[in-house]
Structures are given as C-alpha cells and as structure tokens.
Amino acid sequence: MFKHWKQGLASTVVIATLVMPLTATAELTDGKLKIGVLSDMSGVYKALEGPGAVVAAKMAIEDFGGSVLDQPVEVISADHQNKPDIGASTAREWIDAEEVDMITALDNSSVALSVQGLANDKKIITMNTGAGTTALTEDQCTPYGIHYVYDTHALPVGTATAMVKNGGESWFFITADYAFGHSLRDNTGAVVESLGGEVVGNVNAPLSTNDFSSYLLQAQSSGADVICLANAGQDTVNAIKQANQFQIVQSGQKLAGMLVFITDVHSMGLDIAQGLQFTTAFVWNQNDEARAWSERFFERHGAMPTMVHAGVYSAVTNYLKAVEETGTDDSDTVRAKLGEMTLNDMFVKNGSILPNGTMLHDMYLVEVKKPSESESEWDLLRVVSKIPAEQAFIPLSESKCPLVN
C-alpha cells in the first residue's frame, strides 16, 4: 500500500511537472498577443508589401479565429519610410510601450538589419518577409530573426543560372545603392562567375531613381549580353520601362530583373514585360489552394498578392500555431517550436526554419506571359521550373552565421 502510495505520488509529480508548464503558463504575458507590421507604406515598396501586408496579417488572424489561448490577437502597423532610424525607433516603441510580441514585413534590407538587431537585444521574434539581404541569416543572424520569403542568394540561383545557360555570358549590373542592392549584385556576380560567365561592369544608382536612361546607356555601350537590374519595386519598373523607350532589348541585349514582383509586371503591362524571367516564391494561380486564398485577398486589397503578401499570411499563421502549441508567447520557446515544425500551407510546402533563421522552401523560375497567352488581368506569369529548397538557399554547412558554425 505504502509502496503503491509512493509510486502514485511519484507518478503524480511526474505528470504534474509534465503538464504544469503547459497549464500554468498557458497565457500570454500581457493578456494579449500583438503583431507589428512594419513596412514601407508610402514609398517605392508600397505596392509589393505596404498596406497589403497589413491585410494579409489580419486575414491570418481572422482565419485563426481572432484569438490564441483564449486571448485576443491584435495587429498594429507603421511606415518605416525606408529609413533604418525610423524603423528602429518605431520597433523600440512597439516593444517597450506596446508590448508587441512579433514583428513582420520589414521590407528594405537596411531597415530589416537594424530592426532585427534591436529585436534581438529585446528578445523579440522578427519574421522578415520583405527584405532580401542574406546578411539577416549570415553574419548578422540572431536567435530570434527568421527570414521567410526570399533572399539575395535564392533570387539569382534560378534567374542567373537560366540566363547564363542560354548564352548570356557577360553581365553588366545596375545596382540599387544600399545594403540590398550590393548584396544582390555580389551574390548574382558569384553565380554568374561560377557558371563561367563574366561581370563586365557595374553602376550604382540611388534608391528611387527617376531616370535610369544614363545608366542604361552605359550598360548598353558596355556590350554586355545581359543587363542585370539589382534593384526592386518602382526602380525596377522605371528601369525596364526606360530600357523599352530606348529599345535596348530590341537591339539584342537581355534584361534580367533580379527581384520582380507580380505588382511590377502588372504596372508595366505585358507589352513591355513579356518574356522577362525572374525568380519568385509564390504565384497566385499556381494551384487551387493558392488561387482560393489569393482571390479572397484580392477582394480585400484590390490587387493580387505578391510573394511577400502571401509570406506575411503564412508567417503570422505559423507563429500563432507555435504560440498555441507551446501555450506561451515566450520568444525562446516559440522560436524553438517554429524550428521543429514542418510548414505547410498555401504559400509553402514542407518548409522548415533553420537555426540561422532561413526558412527553407522551394522557389520558382517564372516567365512573363505574352499578351496573347494571358487570360485575365492578373494572369501574368508562367512557371518555367521549380528550384528545390536545397539549391535555392545557402546550406547550413556553408553558413557564416555564428550561431551554427
């Protein structure tokens, strides 16, 4: 009897210690969960992330039921104006005064790096869906920083490989003059050279350049096979439009858009953009699940989602799942859980988050359709090939992140 009692007590203790952390801490530190969407709401990247990212985050929360662990989930948003100091001070205010639990979006690499660094000091998870620089998961990686959608390694792997193999051996770069552009140029150059191609020139253009004609003519006179646009958003659109004005493609050189979003293609029109190849993480009509979600998004936002919008939805959903499953909003616990999960939704299939923060997932090489092939206003892209996750992203064994190597 005594023995039994002792065993019983022991097992009760064991069970209690197993269960207690779940039941006792199954509540949030401040009675609610708050997600911050920090993005460019008014500048060059507004269309590809901006207000659409807020819509995507809200959809994710609504689809999750509006609450987690019986506590409400809220979204707050702000404009970082592409300025790292504004981004960091907003994030600081959010964390200190608003008790934000996770920050997402963060397009613009300079802003992203400064906010990820700050969030690390404050032990807050960042799920970056908008910025490109690999520094986020390489030399400046943090235990709380997750890089979710694409990076400047994944982009050139598909596009540059395809173009070099099709005879585009010499490359000239028009580079956005900040962290993202430089990172993209260096990584693309490395891919080109590893395949036997050559980089023949580079010119740095400031962010939000209005008139690319001078740079385009320099690229033209270099005689390079490929003119590579290591920029994004409105800059890419302007450059491609002006290249068309000066008939650069018609005279035989190819344009490579390293980071192109469906909103850019829509804004340029198929006449100008047709045939352009680029790499993306998401095509809204790639399968039924993606199409169904995208149409819901379209109803609320008035434009089809970019890969970044879809990424915000997926990131927020998976963050909420991790909070629910661990029963806490403690960043270390939630981050550990996110690292164990296999991610599956309309955006990602069999995705996983590495210790350095990279979210491993397949990417797609796509081509802009000809006007005759397009069936609707937003039917703009054709998937050329799938780039497997292991090829697209830097393998953990080669990572320069101090957390892993």
Place this chain on the structure above:
Amino acid sequence: MSMQVILAQALLGLNVGVFYAMLSLGLAVIFGLLNIINFAHGAMYMLGAFIALIGYSLLEQWFGISLQIGFWASLLVAPVIVGILGVLIERLMLKRLYELDHIYGLLLTFGITLILQGLFANYFNVSGTPYPGQPEALSGVVNLGFMYFPTYRLFAIVFSLVVCFATWWVIEHTKLGSRLRAGVENPDLTQAFGLNVPLMVTLTFAFGAGLAGLAGVLAAPIYSVSPLMGADLIIVVFAVVVIGGMGSIMGAILSGLALGLVEGLTKVFYPPAASTVIFFLMVLVLLFRPAGLFGKEK
C-alpha cells in the same frame, strides 16, 4: 570612351538641361522683375504635372466629370491653372511683403511649397505615379545614327527650347518687354507715365509660375509624377540661376542648358560626382564672379 557614348550622354544631359533652363528662366524673370526669391517654383512645376495627370485619368473618378484632358490640351490648361494660382499667391500674400527683406518672401514661398507637397503626398504615392497620356504620335524612337532616342524626349527638348527663346525675345525685343524692364528699373517713374505697374508685377509672377507648370506637364511622361519631383529639382535650379546670374534671362537659359550637358558628361567620366558637379561650379562662380556669369554687378 567612344564618341557614340559621349554624344548619347550629352543628348541626355541636354534633355535634363532644358528642364533646368525652363525652370531657371521662370525664377530669373520673377527675381528680375519682382525681386522675389520664389521657393515655390518647384511646387508649381509639380503642380503642372499633377494637373496633367488628374486631367487625364482622375476627373471622372474624383469629380464625376466624364471629361479627359489629353496631353496637348494639358500643355495649355495646366500653365493657365498654375498661373491663376500664381496670381492668387501674389495678390493675397506676396504683395504684403514687398516692403520687407527678401528673406520674408523666401520663407513664405517655402511654406507654400511644404503645404502643397504635403497635400499631394496625402493623396498620391511619394515614389511617383506614371503619366499614361503620352500621345501616340510621340511614342517610339528616332534613330539618330549614334543612338536610338525616344521621340517624346526629342519633342520635349525642341519644345522647351522654343519656349525659352521666345520668352527671351519677348522680354528683350518687344514693347511689352521694354515696359516690364522699365517697371523694374524705376517703378515710380513708370507709374507716372500711366503704366499699371502692380498689374504688370502680378502678370509677371503668373507667367513665371505658368512656365514652371508647363515644364511640369512636359516632364510628366518622362519622369513619374510625384509630390517631391519639384523639391528634387529646385535646389539644382537655384544653383543654375546663381551661376547664370540672378535676374539675367539669357544667363538662366544658357546656364541651364550648359549645366545639363556638364551633368550628363560627368555621368560618363566620373559618375559619383554627377549630382554634385553643379554645386562645385556654383562655388567657383560665387568666389570669382559673384554676380554670376551673365549678371551685372550692382
């Protein structure tokens, strides 16, 4: 460096130069006749572009008027509207400041600029909205032998040059121009001869503003229409006016064109200096010829 590259960049420089010339011309006219340093000039340029954009694509959506003002009509309508705004600014505000130091006019016009920019930034994308109304007749390219040059840009260059030199001719070689110059030289005496000097001053300001509006319409199809498009340009244009000589009409035109060329060629030979070369020249001119290349020492 091949000749072809230099020619191509020079032509692009000229393309920029005509906008400098048109804007600095308006500034010089206003400064010459009114002694006002008009900081709102960039905002007038921005306004011209926005009037073209709104007239082309937003009249129905915003005001329920089913009317589309095309590019050619905008070349007339936008300067007139901007000119009327100029009249209001001069009559209601600037007029009260003529007795005071230059700096008050400068501060007032700077304030107007910030208000207009803020207003448009509230409704439009800061990074720019494309102007869709470029006429079919001006699309495509012209083969100049050394390069393919967009027809529209060529049109903008020729059109601006005509406007600039016509303005100069009117001011220097017509009766109207000579009266204007007399009004500047000695307003009291001119008034005594029965000329309505205050009216002349108002119309001059309206004309200068309208010129900036016209430049805005011309710029709309080349650059995106953005609330900050004038702010980006106005500082350079002030430097152009200083180099040309405050108040000198021909000086403003020629230095505008020349500095556009210099900037274009700097992009070929040493790209990082392209955005600062004009200011470097301005410093040199101020040190060695403070009245500007074409200005008269007073």
